[in-house]
Amino acid sequence: YNLMKGARHLTYCLGANSYGQLGLGHKEDVLLPQQLNDFCEPGCVRRITGGGGHSTVVTDEGGLFVCGLNKDGQLGLGHTEDVLYFTPCTSLLGCPIQQVACGWDFTIILTESGQVLSCGSNLFGQLGVPHGPQRCVVPQVIELLREEVVCVAAGLRHALAATASGIVFQWGTGLASSGRRLCPGQTLPLFLTAKEPSRVTAGLETSKVRCVLAGSDHSASLTDAGELYVWGSNKHGQLSAQAAFLPVPQKIEVHCFQNEKVTAVWSGWTHLVAQT
Template sequence: RDPCRVRQGANSYGQLAQGHVEDLSEPRLPDAAALKDGALRSLSGGGGHTAAVTENGELFVCGQNHRGQLGLGHNADLSTLQLCHSLNQRVTKVVCGWDFTLLLNDCGRILACGSNAYGQLGVGQHITHSADLLVIESLEEPVVSVAAGLRHSLAVTDSGCVYQWGRGLFSHAKRALSPRSVPSHLSSPVPSLVPGLDQKTSRMVTAGLAHCVCLTGDGDLFLWGSNKRGQLTATEPFLSSPTLVKRSLLGNEKVINVWSGWTHIVAQTESGRVFTWGRGDYGQLGRQASTSQNSKWPSTDPSGEGRNQEACLPAEVKVLRGATQIACGSEHNLAIVDGCLLSWGWNEHGMCGDGSQSDVFQPQLVSGLSPLLIGCGAGHSMAMCAAKN
C-alpha cells in the first residue's frame, strides 16, 4: 500500500500544502504531487511552516517563509510542498522552531535556516536571518539528536554532550536570576556546552517555548529553563542548569522517550506507560486534573497567574500506554496507539481533526486513518498514513 499524507489545522500561510490558506478542521490530503510515492521519515512544523524528509533524504517544505525558514533561497510563502533543490546531502531529521528550521544530515552535521534574531541558528550574531541552509561549523563532533524551541536550540553529540544556543531563554533567566548573571549557555549565539551533565551520557533532547529537556542513556530525565507552568516539576520559577526528575514521579521506571509542547511535557517509560505534566488548561495533558490529589506545589506561580497544582506532577494517561509515536504541537498532541491515531489539546484551528474547534481534554480517535508517521506544528498537524486498498 502506498502511503498517503494528511494535514489539518491552521493554514494562514499555506502550511497544510493545500494550495490555499483556509484552515481545515478535518484531515485532508495535501497537494503533494512533488512527493510522488516516497515514504517519509521525519515530519515537523513551526509557527507557520511545514517540513518533511523522505526516506531517501530529500527535504520538502511549504508555508510561511518571511525569514527564509523554508531554506529555498527566497522569502516567498508556498501553499504547496516544494523540494529543496539546493540540498546536496542526505537529511535524516528535521525540526522546526517558530520561524527557523534545523536539519540533521547523515554525517551528523546540522544545517540551519530562517530567523537568527535570537541566535537560534547557531552561526553567530552577524546574520539576522538566512534563506539559504547554513552549516553550524562550530559543532565539529557528529550530532545524534537536535531540537528547536520557540527561539532556542539544542543538540546531543555522539559522545553524549549537550549543547544549547539562542537567546530565547535569556529574558526569563534574567528576571528570575537577578542580580546574578545569566549563564552563558542560556544566551549564546553559537553552541555552548550545557553544564551539569558531564557525568551523564545524554541520548536525546527536545525543547519547549522556554525550557529544555534531556534524556540520558540511563533513562534519566533532566529539565531546565522556565517553570512558569510547572513543567519542570519544581517549585522554583526558573532552573538555570539541568535538574533531575525523580523516578518516583514516573512510576520508578526509566524513561525511554520524551516530547515537549510549549509548556507541557510527555514522557514514556520502559513499560510503555505515558505520563504528562505542565500546562493543561487547553486539554494538552490528556487528563482531567484531580481535585482530590494532595499537592505540595504552590497554587500560584511567581507572576501571579494561577497554576494548576496537580498538573505540575506527572500523571499517567492510561489510554496512551504502549504508544509507538507521540508528537506535540504548541498546545496539542498526536499519538499512534495500536495502529490508531489519537489527538487531544488545543483545537482552535481544528488541528485535532474532529471537525470542531473545541478543545479536546482526553485523547480521542481520529477516525478513518491508519497512521505510519505523525508530526505537529504550533497550530497544525501532519500524518503519513497507509493508503486504503
C-alpha cells in the same frame, strides 16, 4: 497524521493554515483531516515537523520538503515568499537529511552524516552562527558544531544539539530574558545567553545524552540511562519543579515515573510527555 497502507504512507493534515503550512495550496484553516497529494513519490514520509507557521517533511530517502511561512527564509529556498505546497529544498539535494527541528521562525537541519545546518531568523542567535546576518535564506552549516550530531531541537528562540558522544550544546538567547527576570541577581550560565553553540555542562557532566527537546521557553534531554533532565521556564509546571525557572538542568526524580526508566520524550510548546 501518517497512516500506513501497505507499503505506502498516506499523509493527512488539519488545523491552522494562515500561511499555507498544511501544504494544500491555500491559506484556509482545515477543521477535518484532509489527505495530502503524493508530493514525494516514490519516497515515503519518515518525519513531519511544524514550526510557528511552516512545516517540513523528511522522506525515507532523506529528501526534505517544506512549505508555509517564509518571511525570514526559514524554508531554506533562497527567497522569502510563502510556499503553499510542499516543495523540495533544492539547495540540499544530494545531502540526505536525518531530522529537522522547526523553531518559531527558523529551521535546524541534521544530515545523515551528523552535520547541522540552519536557516531563517537569526535575531536571537538561534542559527548558531556568530556574527551572522539577521536572517539566512539558504541552509548554512553551523561550523562550531565539530562533533557528529545525532539529535537536534528548536524552541521559540533557541536550539539544541546532542552529539554521538552524549554531549549537549545550546544556542540562542530565547531563555535569557525570562531567566534574568525570574532569577534576579544570579549569573546565568553561558549556554542560556550564547549566540553560538555552547556546551551545557552544569547538571549533565556525568550523563550521556541521546535525545534533546525544546519547548517555547524550556529545554530537556534524555540520557541513555533513561533519566530526564529539564531546564528553562516552568511557568506552566512543565518541568515538574517548584522554581519558576531552572537555569541549569535538573533531573526529574524517578519516583515521578513510578520508578521506571524513561524511554522516549516529546515536547509541546508548554508541556512535556514522557513514555516509560
